[in-house]
Amino acid sequence: xxxxxxxxxxxxxxxxxxxxxxxxxxxxxxxxxxxxRLILRDHELARDAVQEGFFAAWRNLPTLRDPDCFExxxxxxxxxxxxxxxxxxxxxxxxxxxxxxxxxxxxxxxxIVADREVLDAALKGLRPEWRAVVVLHYYLGMPLPDxxxxxxxxxxxxxxxxxxxxxxxxxxxxxxxxxxxxxVAGEQYA
Amino acid sequence: xxxxxxxxxxxPELMADLAPATVPDYFDEMLRQTxxxxxxxAWASPGRWLPMDIAASAAASRLPALRPLVVxxxxxxxxxxxxxxxxxxxxxxxxxxxxGPARNGTxxxxxxxxxxxxxxxxxxxxxxxxGGPTRDxxxxxxxxxxxxxxVRLVTDEVGAxxxxxxxGSNARxxxxxxxxxxxxxxxxxxxxxxxxxxxPATSIVRVEDGTVTPLDVGIEIRNPVWRPNRxxxxxxxGRAEGHVAYYVVDADGTDLREIDGVSPDxxxxxxxxxxxxxxxxxxxxxxxxMQGRIHIVDIDSGRDRLMAIEGSDxxxxxxxxxxxxxxxxxxxxxxxxxxxxxxxxxGYRLVVVPADGGGPAVPIGPAMPPxxxxxxxxxxxxxxxxxxxxxxxxSTWLLDVTGGMGEPTEWNADAQTWQRLAP
Numbered sequence: 001x002x003x004x005x006x007x008x009x010x011x012x013x014x015x016x017x018x019x020x021x022x023x024x025x026x027x028x029x030x031x032x033x034x035x036x037r038l039i040l041r042d043h044e045l046a047r048d049a050v051q052e053g054f055f056a057a058w059r060n061l062p063t064l065r066d067p068d069c070f071e072x073x074x075x076x077x078x079x080x081x082x083x084x085x086x087x088x089x090x091x092x093x094x095x096x097x098x099x100x101x102x103x104x105x106x107x108x109x110x111x112i113v114a115d116r117e118v119l120d121a122a123l124k125g126l127r128p129e130w131r132a133v134v135v136l137h138y139y140l141g142m143p144l145p146d147x148x149x150x151x152x153x154x155x156x157x158x159x160x161x162x163x164x165x166x167x168x169x170x171x172x173x174x175x176x177x178x179x180x181x182x183x184v185a186g187e188q189y190a
Numbered sequence: 191x192x193x194x195x196x197x198x199x200x201x202p203e204l205m206a207d208l209a210p211a212t213v214p215d216y217f218d219e220m221l222r223q224t225x226x227x228x229x230x231x232a233w234a235s236p237g238r239w240l241p242m243d244i245a246a247s248a249a250a251s252r253l254p255a256l257r258p259l260v261v262x263x264x265x266x267x268x269x270x271x272x273x274x275x276x277x278x279x280x281x282x283x284x285x286x287x288x289x290g291p292a293r294n295g296t297x298x299x300x301x302x303x304x305x306x307x308x309x310x311x312x313x314x315x316x317x318x319x320x321g322g323p324t325r326d327x328x329x330x331x332x333x334x335x336x337x338x339x340x341v342r343l344v345t346d347e348v349g350a351x352x353x354x355x356x357x358g359s360n361a362r363x364x365x366x367x368x369x370x371x372x373x374x375x376x377x378x379x380x381x382x383x384x385x386x387x388x389x390p391a392t393s394i395v396r397v398e399d400g401t402v403t404p405l406d407v408g409i410e411i412r413n414p415v416w417r418p419n420r421x422x423x424x425x426x427x428g429r430a431e432g433h434v435a436y437y438v439v440d441a442d443g444t445d446l447r448e449i450d451g452v453s454p455d456x457x458x459x460x461x462x463x464x465x466x467x468x469x470x471x472x473x474x475x476x477x478x479x480m481q482g483r484i485h486i487v488d489i490d491s492g493r494d495r496l497m498a499i500e501g502s503d504x505x506x507x508x509x510x511x512x513x514x515x516x517x518x519x520x521x522x523x524x525x526x527x528x529x530x531x532x533x534x535x536x537g538y539r540l541v542v543v544p545a546d547g548g549g550p551a552v553p554i555g556p557a558m559p560p561x562x563x564x565x566x567x568x569x570x571x572x573x574x575x576x577x578x579x580x581x582x583x584x585s586t587w588l589l590d591v592t593g594g595m596g597e598p599t600e601w602n603a604d605a606q607t608w609q610r611l612a613p
Contacts, residue, residue, distance in 0.1 A: 018224065021221075025221065029217055030211040030212055030213050033211070033212075034209040038205060038208060038209045051216065051223075054220060055227065058227060059224075059228075115204055119201070134201075135205065138202050138205060152410075154391075170194040173194040174192045174194050
């Protein structure tokens with residue numbers, strides 16, 4: 001078994017080794033795609049943003065000076081693409097995605113599904129820029145300063161968005177927000 | 191406990207349920223597309239981004255055993271600097287015009303040990319201007335040659351902005367860390383700076399009192415430079431897939447406009463002509479012969495022309511700088527194929543070409559191995575030489591613009607700037 005560390009892969013990819021880039025991309029694409037879907041609420045838009053981010057990563061890799069910064073740099077490219085998509089999509093209807101639970105679930109399934117639906121609706125109610133903060137912080141586990149760097153906004157703005165997002169989600173959920181009905185395949189919500 | 195109190199601790203797992211992390215179905219196609227896409231060269235944006243990659247080497251080379259020597263050199267340097275200052279003060283020499291040819295003054299460098307030093311380009315003698323235990327990098331002379339800006343690192347990657355007189359005296363912090371890009375105004379009374387650490391932000395700073403005025407034009411500002419002979423700033427801003435557009439805005443943040451005529455495949459910093467009328471830039475697109483082409487666009491009319499450069503078949507080129515009189519352009523020429531030879535020599539070279547596109551392309555200096563990250567290079571104030579430091583081996587060379595190999599200097603610099611003096 002040949003163990004290749006990430007730094008070596010980045011250095012190889014930076015030198016034009018596309019196979020190395022493919023390994024790196026494979027390691028990150030699933031979570032970045034999921035995070036983009038959570039932020040953008042639309043498979044197609046998420047695909048656009050992730051592809052744009054990975055394209056930029058491959059194209060600009062030779063200019064990345066510190067291989068150890070690759071992950072943060074890739075996050076920044078993908079999530080700034082998300083923000084660009086948000087800015088471009090203003091008139092496009094947004095698809096609300098509600099996927100079935102995959103794999104075994106421990107505990108009260110009905111409660112988990114209900115909580116998931118409630119959260120889904122609460123997230124949907126957030127402005128996309130605020131939702132990006134919540135997703136990066138809670139889903140990807142990024143500290144708020146890293147979220148600020150990834151999204152290209154001041155840390156004060158991120159803290160404000162984080163605080164206001166939680167307030168709004170609390171208000172919506174505690175007010176007994178009705179979970180949305182299960183979507184029909186292909187149906188879009190405004 | 192409210193419903194939200196119950197949900198909040200489980201936000202990560204509930205979000206993971208909402209959007210399972212699986213490899214998306216477009217992944218293979220995406221890789222096929224990236225495999226067909228050419229990477230940008232590492233040298234696509236050398237610009238004046240602070241050379242943070244040398245910070246670590248500076249730190250590593252600062253061995254405790256060298257401290258007494260450094261202190262001695264500092265003392266000697268200060269004595270010499272004082273002498274130079276007294277001499278300069280007694281001369282009352284006129285100042286050069288902010289643009290156009292000037293007389294060659296002192297070369298100031300950032301040493302590999304983290305000091306700022308003056309070098310006599312004729313004798314090669316070196317005088318420490320800013321020494322001590324701090325790590326100081328990226329010196330940059332004002333257009334009148336009277337002041338120096340430099341960056342004092344507070345960590346390996348974050349620096350504060352300092353300013354000093356040309357002889358190293360009166361050093362003071364102007365802007366606290368972090369700063370990632372800076373450029374003097376034509377008149378030397380202001381600087382434009384960009385911060386990328388945290389949230390990107392651009393500001394204008396008055397040198398006299400450090401007053402900071404945000405420059406917020408509603409779009410991303412990259413690589414801002416002052417437009418010669420006008421109180422305007424030219425900058426690039428990102429487009430899709432790593433391309434850029436160029437903009438011009440008044441220094442007070444008004445009258446923003448995109449420069450017309452620029453190719454959608456532009457990738458690098460704007461390189462301004464000394465008269466401020468045009469910029470040179472590099473394009474990078476897919477397709478044979480579409481990488482590393484040089485354009486020059488007129489800022490006001492939007493007239494854009496692709497330079498036809500002698501010997502550019504099978505090469506990528508990147509624009510560095512106009513000569514002080516605006517008649518020449520300094521380029522870096524790379525072979526597309528690693529086996530490519532530049533004028534019979536493998537690798538890449540600096541090339542001087544006529545800015546109007548006619549006439550021969552003159553290779554200067556040594557050839558460096560392919561794919562070794564280019565160089566930082568600038569014309570001497572009088573336009574007769576080029577001072578270049580190659581990233582491959584960090585060697586610094588003084589090159590004659592009329593051609594030839596030139597000579598390596600006796601010093602190595604991580605960054606350098608050449609003082610302009612009145613003719």
